[in-house]
Amino acid sequence: MGQALEKNGLPCVAELCVGDGIAELSKIQWTPAQGSYKVNNKVQLTSDKKLTEDDLRVLSMTYPAAGDAAPFLHDRIFDASALPALGRVTAACQTNELTGFYNANGDTPTRVGISLTPNLTDPTRQAWTVTTITREFPSAVSNDERAAVTKLLTRRYGKFGAGSRTVPDRPGEGRFFPSGMTKFGFGLSLFRGNDEAARLMMHSACADKAKSS
16 A cells, blocks of 8 residues: 555556556456356456347447457446457547456455546547446455454545545546445546546547437
8 A cells, every 4th residue: 555546646456547548558467357157157258258249239339449358348237358359449439438357466356447538638549448447355354354344444545535625627627536335445536527528529430420310
């Protein structure tokens, strides 16, 4: 917990920051992505999933060119094997997010959301960006342990809203949010702006799709 937990004005955990891209994601040991349903009583890896023509048609409404990343985009999940294919997907016409998982230090389950988002200064360009990081502390069981972690989080992420109700309202800024009711932890997120849907449509692939529909 000693390293600076901020980069380019955005909050981080030790391994990853909000705002990071494919290069930083590639350094993480991700849990293999798998479907929520079993096939022949076996878990199916998302990388092995075959999509139907209907699946691909629905997917194209969001991603005009899904390519080899289609199974991951369809299941809204990613892992290390997905990243090269995702790097070749450069346009999304609707708000989107894929989720990946890793276990930092063996005892802090971490969920990461990445989204193909428009550049703030040039919305005709989009890039895969870490938009949410959620971390759990299952070893913090007692009230005293949780209070100690909460105190540390408030100190580390105070400028992003930890310990207060202050929330940034400008696109591109980072937010802290406390854990939900079921599991003790915290989250970090990128405020993407209320007009993101309109800015996504400024990509040429989306504009051309709108004209032809």
